[in-house]
Amino acid sequence: MKAIHHMSVNLEGILRNYKGKKINIFNDENGKTLSDKEARRVIAELQAKGHKLMSCNPKKCIGFDPFGGGCPGHEVEEE
Template sequence: MAKFRRHVSVNLVGLIENYKGRKITFFEDDEGNKLSDKEAREEIQRHLDLGHKMLPIEECEGFDPFGRGCPGHLIED
């Protein structure tokens, strides 16, 4: 029987609000290098400027950054 799975995502506004006064140190660039807090916040702002509300935590085909997030994926047993 197939199972249905949704990938985890992060709400960008919630992230900014929850990290007031704290450093965001868990973002990486495409090469896997850690971003500084300033660079991470600039990247988040870039996404917000594009109208994105969410970012995926892991690769997700069909991810909707405008609010719907992961469309869900079938997983075979």
């Protein structure tokens, strides 16, 4: 069965949901988990560029719109 997946993270939502908690859910390009400080710096940099969303899989998400449109959707095989 095929399904369409839309994978993105709302930057403002992450900051709201992790207020008072460590953000430890992001990895760098080598798979290393970013520290809370590093993750917040990346989020701040993206927001300074006007981004509202971040792709959950930037290498595979062609056509991603970080300014609000997000992921255009990708067909994925489901079991």
